Amino acid sequence: MKEITKKLPSFPGKAFLAPMAGITDPAFRLLCKEFGAGLVVTELTSINAIVAKERLLKEEKKKITEFIEFSEKERPLSIQLFGSDLKMLEKAVKIISPYADIIDYNMGCPAPNITQQMAGAALLQEPKLTRKIFRTLVENSTKPVTLKIRSGVSKPDKFLKIAKIAEEEGISMITFHPRTIKQGYSGKSDWSLIKKLKQSVTMPVVGNGDITSPEDTKRMLEETGCDYVMIGRAASSNPFLFTQVNDYLKTGKYQQISAKRKLKGFFSYLKYTRRYLSIKPSSIRMQAMNFTKGCMGARKLRGDLLGVNDVETIEKMMKDFYKSL
Numbered sequence: 001m002k003e004i005t006k007k008l009p010s011f012p013g014k015a016f017l018a019p020m021a022g023i024t025d026p027a028f029r030l031l032c033k034e035f036g037a038g039l040v041v042t043e044l045t046s047i048n049a050i051v052a053k054e055r056l057l058k059e060e061k062k063k064i065t066e067f068i069e070f071s072e073k074e075r076p077l078s079i080q081l082f083g084s085d086l087k088m089l090e091k092a093v094k095i096i097s098p099y100a101d102i103i104d105y106n107m108g109c110p111a112p113n114i115t116q117q118m119a120g121a122a123l124l125q126e127p128k129l130t131r132k133i134f135r136t137l138v139e140n141s142t143k144p145v146t147l148k149i150r151s152g153v154s155k156p157d158k159f160l161k162i163a164k165i166a167e168e169e170g171i172s173m174i175t176f177h178p179r180t181i182k183q184g185y186s187g188k189s190d191w192s193l194i195k196k197l198k199q200s201v202t203m204p205v206v207g208n209g210d211i212t213s214p215e216d217t218k219r220m221l222e223e224t225g226c227d228y229v230m231i232g233r234a235a236s237s238n239p240f241l242f243t244q245v246n247d248y249l250k251t252g253k254y255q256q257i258s259a260k261r262k263l264k265g266f267f268s269y270l271k272y273t274r275r276y277l278s279i280k281p282s283s284i285r286m287q288a289m290n291f292t293k294g295c296m297g298a299r300k301l302r303g304d305l306l307g308v309n310d311v312e313t314i315e316k317m318m319k320d321f322y323k324s325l
């Protein structure tokens with residue numbers, strides 16, 4: 001086993017924000033960080049896209065933050081990569097690792113546009129290539145490398161072997177979403193597999209899948225023995241969940257969040273979006289719809305928001321709704 005010289009940073013909370021393409025933009029990550037997320041991870045980023053920017057970065061005509069937007073306040077920040085061409089991977093890791101605190105590698109994405117490139121979760125069935133990928137990542141990164149996986153392709157039969165290879169190659173932490181590619185997001189994630197994984201590796205394990213409340217978080221930690229949890233969809237409609245989880249784990253109690261407070265969270269998010277060029281009005285609209293999930297009387301608002309594409313109108317509609325509460 002390779003010696004791990006690159007230590008993981010310390011995490012201020014047990015619950016991490018899951019990477020979610022189209023949702024976890026830098027403004028949303030910052031908000032979750034402020035609400036107590038222990039770690040935030042960028043959306044998956046193509047190694048080819050990073051390498052394509054190499055010349056501009058070298059000539060100092062562009063800064064990395066023009067391609068992958070983030071702020072110092074998000075740290076520790078994990079940058080997630082996907083792609084399996086080893087030469088590209090080596091270059092991309094060398095470019096990106098000085099800026100990240102952690103490099104995360106995606107072997108969990110089931111989307112056909114990713115798996116058809118022999119990337120994401122498709123790699124679960126390629127142990128030899130996977131070993132080379134891990135070696136390339138670890139040898140060329142100046143920061144710890146972590147991994148995010150699913151359980152298998154059509155059956156949950158790949159994760160233990162891949163995790164073992166990961167550990168042998170010096171991967172520092174593993175996030176496990178115990179669903180197969182075939183399952184997509186259907187059915188339930190099988191937390192008993194997280195327990196199995198935790199029992200078979202020595203690196204920290206991050207359990208992921210279907211956490212919707214502080215109680216779920218505690219249950220996953222207790223039932224599986226995992227070291228941390230990662231929360232995705234539930235955080236997208238309630239970023240306050242991180243505060244609730246932290247309070248619950250510390251005191252056994254947490255505050256319910258009123259609709260008004262939730263909307264205030266949206267207005268903070270909106271303020272942060274103004275710092276980033278990459279966040280499109282359509283994403284802001286989607287976040288507005290997410291933030292109103294579970295608010296009484298918001299169904300009509302969400303219907304009305306559907307056709308709106310300018311941020312001022314979105315803001316006005318959200319303010320009017322806030323006043324009506």
Ligand SMILES: Cc1cc2nc3c(=O)[nH]c(=O)nc-3n(C[C@H](O)[C@H](O)[C@H](O)COP(=O)(O)O)c2cc1C
Nearest residue numbers: 018019020021043044148177209210211231232233
């Ligand atoms: C809209 C969406 C986008 C996602 N994008 C990514 C991604 O970029 N990288 C990744 O590793 N996982 C991605 N995921 C998977 C989540 O990180 C997480 O593993 C999954 O949603 C299960 O956690 P949850 O039940 O808490 O949502 C995405 C999930 C959703 C719903």
